[in-house]
Amino acid sequence: MPELVLWDIDHTLMATRGLGGELWGEAFEQVTGVALREQASVTGATERVILKETARLHDVVYDETLFTRFADALGDVHVRRAAEMRKRGHALPGAGAVLAALADQGVRQSVVTGNVRRAAEVKLAVFGLNAYVRLDEGAYGEDGEGRPELLRAALERANVSPDGAVFLGDTPADVAGGREAGVRVVAVATGRTSASDLHAAGAHIVLEGLSHTDRVLAAIGA
Structure with missing residues (x-):
């Protein structure tokens, strides 16, 4: 071994049967003030890259401060909706x-x-x-x-x-x-x-x- x-x-x-995308969109809107219209490809990508590319699709300026705020928001929404994740x-x-x-x-x-x-x-x-x-x-x-x-x-x-x-x-x-x-x-x-x-x-x-x-x-x- x-x-x-x-x-x-x-x-x-x-x-997560689709819930992950919902949580991501909630965190994105919270930190950018922009409703998520389209998310960049997530397969095999890290959150940093997904956020950077998704921000570009929405004409939102990306920087490390945005990523830090987004990471905090995404963590919070996962904690808040953990019971829902367990069900779905x-x-x-x-x-x-x-x-x-x-x-x-x-x-x-x-x-x-x-x-x-x-x-x-x-x-x-x-x-x-x-x-x-x-x-x-x-x-x-x-x-x-x-x-x-x-x-x-x-x-x-x-x-x-x-x-x-x-x-x-x-x-x-x-x-x-x-x-x-x-x-x-x-x-x-x-x-x-x-x-x-x-x-x-x-x-x-x-x-x-x-x-x-x-x-x-x-x-x-x-």
Whole structure:
């Protein structure tokens, strides 16, 4: 088993069934005073990049102050509507069992996600996954714009070399980020990207999902 397993969150461990977009739009309008008409592509992107591109679509000037205010607002709205997320969303099949099995084997786990940290914390707690991950060893939307940058931040915080870690994600951006950071990538076809496209992106192993715990553990430990 690797020393550290890093997880993407959205569509890898859980799905919010459309609520995530609603919360994002609420936070955007709160900090900009502009109703959200169109959101930039979110697949594999970090909140910093999504906000920057969405602000441009609305002729809103982007700067770091705007991002900081937006991150705070997005965290607040996740906290406020956590119960709604629990009702509408769900952990993906097998996610909890895999995290628990890794924890039982003493494997350190954390997250590398484009979500801002407070939103990530809410999502993990809502679906009962927070007990298995070391949040302080992860990386979040506040930490950079791209997956390679986030992965390097997480590795530094965990004091683990790239060859001692495995990253699980569901997008080509996750795969490319892992490869650029020197981390082995196990991709899961639980999001919008097919297994064949994840293979084509360069994932070391591709799984259809997390339902078969032994199969997932074997892939992580390969």
